[in-house]
Amino acid sequence: MVNGGQLIQFCVRFKEQELLDAIKQHVAFHKSKSSGSFLSGKKYCRSGLAMTPGSSVFKEVLESHLMSSDYETGKAKSEAKSNSTSTKSGVGLNGKNGVSSNNGVYELLGCSVCKNLMYPPIHQCPNGHTLCYHCKVEVHNICPTCHHDLGNIRCLALEKVAESLELPCRYQSLGCHDIFPYYTKLKHEQNCGFRPYNCPYAGSECSVMGDIPTLVAHLKDDHKVDMHDGCTFNHRYVKANPHEVENATWMLTVFNSFGRHFCLHFEAFQLGSAPVYMAFLRFMGDDYEAKKFSYSLEVGANGRKLIWQGIPRSIRDSHRKVRDSQDGLIIQRNLALYFSGGERQELKLRITGRIWRED
Template identity: 75%
Template sequence: MAPGGRIYKEVVESLSAVTDYDTVTAKAEVKSSASTRATHGISSTNGVHELLECPVCMSSMYPPIHQCPNGHTLCSNCKIRVHNCCPTCRYELGNIRCLALEKVAESLELPCGFQSLGCHDIFPYYSKLKHEQHCRFRPYNCPYAGSECSVTGDIPMLVSHLNDDHKVDMHDGCTFNHRYVKSNPHEVENATWMLTVFNCFGRQFCLHFEAFQLGMAPVYMAFLRFMGDEDEAKKFSYSLEVGSTNRKLTWQGVPRSIRDTHRKVRDSLDGLIIQRNLALFFSGGDRQELKLRVTGRIWKEQ
């Protein structure tokens, strides 16, 4: 054997073993990487969606999406709120647009935010927000007007909430006859009075009666709201009547959906409006106390 032959053979075998090991390891890493991508593809999409959440308001960002010199992003509304200062690194934001993230958003399709409430539609990222503003599955706001109630939910949940938490009177039937009494009728500043819920035709209606200032004139107003969407509300009509012997004031209209806020309906004057002097006249007696009887009915249009 030539001098050094054995050493040469051992080195060759060692190099061969190392080469085989590297090949096996590389194949295993490629396989593992492919498996990870296959397994976590959905998580990757969710990760992109998380990148589109504004770090300030936590809402989805829509163009223009702004970024600071260090790449931190936020929505245009919050850029004003933070006085053009990056909330993450405190650098001045300037007017840099994150065009790459805006482009990525165009490729996304996301489920409606009210999926848990019954909407199973999927929309392109930039169409999702517009849909959610009008989605028929979006929750309703509590129709109680006597306080700033932030509770939202579907109709059965809100009916229970009104009964349990606001102690609202609940009545079955499509006709009503209410008597509103107030010892000092001159106090009308922002006075919300009564809300009554009627279960009629298997649906729920809210009867509001309140006092407020219309310009310089104190007035009383009664109106009906439908616990459902506007297209359903249009299937019903209602009438209201107030008066005394040989004199009466009537109103007929379509109930407004509770999608419209209480204040919006009131300020539109879409209901029976009674000036205070006339209301006191209808009350009879010495006109120092309000005793007003309001009757009405609800019917379904054919």
């Protein structure tokens, strides 16, 4: 079979310059457009071979060229699609900016009970209804859709399909624009820097979540927390009946220091059988930022003094977690009453402190 290049060599051999020029133009046109006619009019080579549109030689050349053009066009499209797929699937465990899988398959991975995305083991009933492991326990092994006994059937096909998916972080609207393979998405979200913070106010079961500016405004407007600027503080805590020890926060104060916000907690609780008072500082931000700061707390009277120095804990750690870890200044009640002076019938503690940035 003769192709476009062979046809040009054929015509050069017979020195039909006019035909050669015309064929070159048409070959160039078809390579760029992959459509249209190959020749028009009648042309003859010196050999006497007919090159009219109806001749067999012309048809062979035309068909060969069009097949070559279709192949090149298809190859280019295939390579472009392959490059696009490679770009999207080249997402590491840390995620990359890109376009997530958008074929609707991930909708099948929503649990029929809790509506959350399912992770292995994914269970199904004999009729094919799927649900996550946790909900399987909650529904007492009965399919909530058809009420058939679930048994212990794994939906291995759906688990396998999930491996091919790439999904955006759930905190995309808060600024995280990375996409992740399905099975690493959950781990990322647990540590995503864009995930919202819980309200640090521990005196109530507050469910408000948001970024730092939102929480600062919330603490001021809704919880009426005292706001102070500066890196030093001097606070006095008074309680009329110190023998009543509640497991609740007494005081929360927010400080704006070095352009960041810190929460000073002071409270009473039972440490084993001993009633104690505790003061500690939390940083309104992530842990790696909190480690850039240090703070000290000091309490005392009558020539005696307790000093604590440490690193503020991030509000990513819950208030209870910090308190239970005893990571702060702890004062036994008897000593606190001694510091208070008088007849030890009223708690009057003055705590001073300082925050500084570590170089």
